[in-house]
Amino acid sequence: MRRSPAVVVLAAMVVAVVLQGGSAFARPSVRPARIHAESLSWISPEHGWMLGSARCGQATCTTVVGTTDGGRTWKRLGTLDAPMTLEDASGVTQLRFADDLNGWAFEPALWSTADGGATWQRQAPPGGGHLVLALGADADAVYAVLSPCRLDRLCNDPVTLWRAVPGEATWTEVPLTLPVISGFNEVVLALYGPVAYLAIPTPGSNDPDVFYVTVDGQLWAARPDPCSKADGEYLSSVAPISDTKVALLCQGDIGFGKAEKRALRSNDTGQTTSPAGTLPIYGIVSQLTAAPDGTLVVSSTSIGSWIYRNAGGLTWTTPVDLGDGGMGWNDVAFTTTQVGFVIHGPWALCCRGGPGELWKTEDGGVTWLRTEVAVRP
Numbered sequence: 001m002r003r004s005p006a007v008v009v010l011a012a013m014v015v016a017v018v019l020q021g022g023s024a025f026a027r028p029s030v031r032p033a034r035i036h037a038e039s040l041s042w043i044s045p046e047h048g049w050m051l052g053s054a055r056c057g058q059a060t061c062t063t064v065v066g067t068t069d070g071g072r073t074w075k076r077l078g079t080l081d082a083p084m085t086l087e088d089a090s091g092v093t094q095l096r097f098a099d100d101l102n103g104w105a106f107e108p109a110l111w112s113t114a115d116g117g118a119t120w121q122r123q124a125p126p127g128g129g130h131l132v133l134a135l136g137a138d139a140d141a142v143y144a145v146l147s148p149c150r151l152d153r154l155c156n157d158p159v160t161l162w163r164a165v166p167g168e169a170t171w172t173e174v175p176l177t178l179p180v181i182s183g184f185n186e187v188v189l190a191l192y193g194p195v196a197y198l199a200i201p202t203p204g205s206n207d208p209d210v211f212y213v214t215v216d217g218q219l220w221a222a223r224p225d226p227c228s229k230a231d232g233e234y235l236s237s238v239a240p241i242s243d244t245k246v247a248l249l250c251q252g253d254i255g256f257g258k259a260e261k262r263a264l265r266s267n268d269t270g271q272t273t274s275p276a277g278t279l280p281i282y283g284i285v286s287q288l289t290a291a292p293d294g295t296l297v298v299s300s301t302s303i304g305s306w307i308y309r310n311a312g313g314l315t316w317t318t319p320v321d322l323g324d325g326g327m328g329w330n331d332v333a334f335t336t337t338q339v340g341f342v343i344h345g346p347w348a349l350c351c352r353g354g355p356g357e358l359w360k361t362e363d364g365g366v367t368w369l370r371t372e373v374a375v376r377p
Helices: 005-019
Strands: 035-042 048-056 059-067 074-080 094-097 103-106 110-113 131-137 142-147 160-164 172-174 188-192 195-200 210-214 220-222 234-240 246-255 258-266 274-278 285-290 296-301 305-310 317-322 329-334 340-344 357-361 369-371
Touching (some): 035 340, 035 357, 094 131, 142 195, 188 234, 246 285, 258 285, 258 296, 296 329
Parallel strands (some): 035 094
Antiparallel strands (some): 035 048, 103 110, 131 142, 142 160, 160 172, 234 246, 246 258, 305 317, 340 357, 357 369
């Protein structure tokens, strides 16, 4: 009997596969996992990590993924036995790495890894503290601002600043007199090598904002409050550009969906400042970042979500204007002069299950687009 060409081809495929010890039918490729992003951390233009929520079997886990090619591909690294929320004392919502091995997940709890994110252990905050309000890390040092207060309980004890060397377990308290604060988003830690900035705003108070700087990791010095208390401003964000240059953001006159936002630049680690323009009024919760060439970008949210850009001088443009009801942003950052990332609608900080999208710019912040995150095992 004459066989049809299709039968001959199929038979040849079966023989070839059997000879190779496989199956006659192709197995479906493993589908990439979907991660709802919460926080980002970069130590170089190529090497970064992402904290998010992802499926693990039949459950949903707080997961860390990593990239070594600038975000083109991501690999699942490990999971934390911690909820991704601010409403549980063991939870985490932020991520920072100091180098290839040492990283921390925090706010409100403190978890650490010493193997690049594969395994995580919960740590007792130093000094008997309970809540980690902010943490900044670089290869030179890691700093953490701790509150002695328990979650959802009022107390009148001041926060404290602690320092450690990445890879070492011992924390040392930095001898600064800091205020009593009640929220998570009121503390800013920003690092550039050994240079570190600590800002604690005092909105609604006549007291100047707390603003300290160290240029060597040892001695801390107070800087003048760059914001105008007479106009109701407070220091909301700090973005180092180099070991001496830094950008600052003052906010005030908070209204429905709106806030005055005024940017400044400094060439001497905040000792003196010069104007960098006034931003559009929409948006209240804001984060400032700077590219190596000095381009400034602010992510801001209230009743919508916006990204504002300043390429120098006093002029700000609006590359992104979203009527998303205020899903917001987290961890806006440049990795090079042209490339930057931000999380839109962070999973926990947004709205109890935000989309957790990764957005990217490849033209210095002129345009931003959502980028797919395909996580391989």
